[in-house]
Amino acid sequence: MEPHIVAASVSPNGNIEAYVEQDDRCAYLYLHELRDASFELGFGMKSCWVRNLKPAPVSFSAADMRQGLAPMLPNASCAHPMGGNPLSKDALRIVWFEEGDAAALLEEPRCSQSSHAGAGRRVSTGTRVTVPRKALSHGHSRRITS
Numbered sequence: 100m101e102p103h104i105v106a107a108s109v110s111p112n113g114n115i116e117a118y119v120e121q122d123d124r125c126a127y128l129y130l131h132e133l134r135d136a137s138f139e140l141g142f143g144m145k146s147c148w149v150r151n152l153k154p155a156p157v158s159f160s161a162a163d164m165r166q167g168l169a170p171m172l173p174n175a176s177c178a179h180p181m182g183g184n185p186l187s188k189d190a191l192r193i194v195w196f197e198e199g200d201a202a203a204l205l206e207e208p209r210c211s212q213s214s215h216a217g218a219g220r221r222v223s224t225g226t227r228v229t230v231p232r233k234a235l236s237h238g239h240s241r242r243i244t245s
Contacts, residue, residue: 102169106191109133112199119191119204125151125171126186128193128204148172149204155180 100123107118117130131144146169155174164170174180190207 105186105188106193106204108193108195108202110195110199110202115200115202117193117195117202117204119149119186119193120169121149121152121186122169124153125149125169127169128202130202147204149186150179150183151177152185153182155182 102120102122105119105121105126107116109116114133115130116133117128119126119128121127126149128147128149129144130147132142148170151171153171155177156171157175158173159170160168186206192205192207194203194205196202
């Protein structure tokens with residue numbers, strides 16, 4: 100499956116765009132500067148892994164990255180190495196920090212089975228991914244909470 104955008108938003112300042120892209124393997128949140136001489140920040144594009152949609156590989160695939168594919172996170176770095184469900188555009192929301200220079204991706208809570216809750220008990224879970232301000236000025240960074 101070709102990568103496609105499932106959510107997008109422009110910052111309140113109008114100088115940064117956030118979008119979520121996924122293919123059949125993984126999903127990423129991207130922030131990129133909208134080019135305009137009046138408010139050029141100079142940070143280009145930043146990426147933040149959201150989730151694998153298929154079982155995680157043992158290591159990054161250099162061949163995939165050379166082909167321009169977003170890398171799947173290796174299983175040693177994943178809380179859910181078997182992958183997760185594809186993101187639904189109806190369940191996603193991009194929220195901008197007050198300064199408009201960082202964003203959080205929110206996935207509306209959904210019911211899912213949890214081994215921590217006991218057999219047959221349903222629990223509400225959600226996912227939040229943020230791209231901290233520091234990532235905007237000092238290179239690639241991510242913080243993930245599930």
